[in-house]
Amino acid sequence: MISTAKIFGGLFQGIAPRQKDILVRRFGLSSGKPMTLAALGDEYGVTRERIRQIEAAALGALKGKILVNKECGDLIARGTKYLKAMGGVAPEDRLLAHYMSFTEGMTGNYLALLAEAGQQFSLRSEDEAFNAFYYVEKPHVKASVDFTGRFIKLLRNKKDEVLKGKYDVHFKDFVKSEKMDPKIGENYLATSKSFFTNRFGHTGLAEWPEINPRTVRDRIYLVLERHGAPLHFEGIAQAINDAKIGGRKALAPTVHNELIKDKRFVLVGRGMYGLSEHGFEPGTAKEVIKKILKKKGPLTAKDVMNAVQKERFFKPNTVLANLQNKNLFERLEGGRYRVREA
Numbered sequence: 652m653i654s655t656a657k658i659f660g661g662l663f664q665g666i667a668p669r670q671k672d673i674l675v676r677r678f679g680l681s682s683g684k685p686m687t688l689a690a691l692g693d694e695y696g697v698t699r700e701r702i703r704q705i706e707a708a709a710l711g712a713l714k715g716k717i718l719v720n721k722e723c724g725d726l727i728a729r730g731t732k733y734l735k736a737m738g739g740v741a742p743e744d745r746l747l748a749h750y751m752s753f754t755e756g757m758t759g760n761y762l763a764l765l766a767e768a769g770q771q772f773s774l775r776s777e778d779e780a781f782n783a784f785y786y787v788e789k790p791h792v793k794a795s796v797d798f799t800g801r802f803i804k805l806l807r808n809k810k811d812e813v814l815k816g817k818y819d820v821h822f823k824d825f826v827k828s829e830k831m832d833p834k835i836g837e838n839y840l841a842t843s844k845s846f847f848t849n850r851f852g853h854t855g856l857a858e859w860p861e862i863n864p865r866t867v868r869d870r871i872y873l874v875l876e877r878h879g880a881p882l883h884f885e886g887i888a889q890a891i892n893d894a895k896i897g898g899r900k901a902l903a904p905t906v907h908n909e910l911i912k913d914k915r916f917v918l919v920g921r922g923m924y925g926l927s928e929h930g931f932e933p934g935t936a937k938e939v940i941k942k943i944l945k946k947k948g949p950l951t952a953k954d955v956m957n958a959v960q961k962e963r964f965f966k967p968n969t970v971l972a973n974l975q976n977k978n979l980f981e982r983l984e985g986g987r988y989r990v991r992e993a
Contacts, residue, residue, distance in 0.1 A: 655756035658723055659764075662716045669695075670709035677706055678764045685760065713768035726754065727769040731787060734772055738835035739791025742842050743774065743783040784842040795839040798829065802836075803845050806856055814861050818854040850894045851877050867909045870896045871916065872926070881925035881964065884910055920964030936965050937973045940980070941990055949987040 659680075663671050673695075679685035688699035688706075695702065717723045733749050734741050741749075743759060750757045766774050766785060775792065777783040786792045802825055806813055809821055826836040840846055847857035851873070855862035860869035861876065874890045875882060882890065884907040891901040910916045916924045917931040925931040932939070936959075943958045944950060950958065956970045974980050974988050981991040 652753055652755040653722060653726065655754055655758075655761050658720070658726065659761065662713055662720065662723065662768075665716075666709060666712055670705055670712065673702060673705050674709045674713075674764065677702075678767075679760045680758075680764070683758075683760065685763075710768050713764075714770060717769050723765075723769075726750075727765065727771050729753070730765075730785075731771045734785060734787050734791075737838045738795065738832075739788060740784050740786040740795045740842060741838060743785060745838070745841065746785050780844055781842055782844060795842055798831070798836065798839045799843045799845065801825075801829075802840065803843075803856065810855075810859065813855045814853075814859075816853065849873065850896055864896060867897075867901065867905060868913050868915075870901065871906060871909060871913075875916070875924070875926050875929075879929070881919045881923045881931070883922045884924060885922070887924070919962070923964055931962055934963075936963070936969050937976065937979055939963050939965070940970065940973055944980070944988065944990045949983055949989040951986050952988065955988060 663674075666674075673691060675681055676686045676691060677688075688702045691702045692699040717727065730746060730750065733746065737745075743762075747757065747759055747762055750762060763774055766772055772785050772787050775781065775784050775786060786795075802822070805821065805825055806818075809817070813821060822836070823833070826833045829836065845857055846854065847863040848854040849862055849864075853862055857863045860866070861872065864870040864873050870891045871887055873896060874887055874894070878890065885903045887910075888901045888903040888906040891897065891906070907922075910924050911918075914933075915927055917927050917933050919925045919931050927933075932942070934942070939959055939962055940955060943955065943962075947958065952971060952974060955974065956967050959965055959970050974982075977991070979991055980988050982988055
């Protein structure tokens with residue numbers, strides 16, 4: 652394998668000691684933590700602008716050496732070739748992983764210096780919307796950003812389908828419509844912070860709480876949606892912790908407090924909660940029975956109990972006791988019940 656230390660050791664030969672020291676510390680080659688122009692200026696007793704001038708001169712000297720260094724030229728060429736194969740851009744971690752596959756001792760800081768001095772590809776720093784990524788030319792950045800924006804817009808219009816697990820289907824259809832290699836399309840999306848894959852393997856937009864839960868309520872929803880059936884509030888807290896959703900440990904009392912504040916969650920039994928979108932509705936036993944009979948028409952006691960159990964976890968005796976309320980329900984011939992008319 653190519654030795655990073657050997658290559659850069661050769662490049663630094665002949666560089667003025669102060670220039671070398673500033674480059675090493677500016678890019679964090681020894682400490683792993685790059686220093687700012689201001690911090691270096693304070694140490695040297697000069698202005699940050701003077702440090703910038705020294706850094707620029709040192710980078711210029713390195714560039715001259717790179718142009719005549721076969722190994723270094725090959726190193727840059729292989730990185731450029733990889734980037735072009737990926738559509739002209741690649742997340743910092745992916746390009747670094749590529750280099751680490753054939754270069755011993757390569758780090759993100761050495762890679763940043765290589766890019767800055769070699770000037771064949773550039774680093775776009777991380778910001779609120781994008782992860783740090785390298786690119787060959789600015790048109791490649793625009794292509795990546797525009798592609799990502801169009802896909803985000805599509806996902807927002809297809810949110811319900813994506814939440815049902817159809818992210819991959821929409822991605823496949825989208826890259827086909829864009830006439831793009833899926834590998835390049837996926838690489839473009841990897842530069843963005845707009846996408847998120849949660850602990851359950853569901854991918855979607857990071858802005859969606861159903862995918863990327865940020866509050867206790869969001870985490871409760873994700874667990875109940877994933878489970879597909881009601882859970883006791885203590886079981887919900889345990890499921891959140893087992894899946895390691897969120898940074899803090901979920902406490903059962905906190906979970907219970909959040910459950911009773913949100914209409915998405917329905918009390919279906921003693922301490923048991925389900926999602927309203929799964930067909931569970933709030934209400935007392937008599938309210939649930941009344942709603943079912945109005946919707947389905949006269950039913951036997953057994954059929955009423957079966958229908959009620961799909962919405963709430965009432966005990967059979969509770970259902971039977973409520974059916975005996977003659978002010979609300981009327982027993983017909985054949986043992987069927989209906990709502991008593993006013």
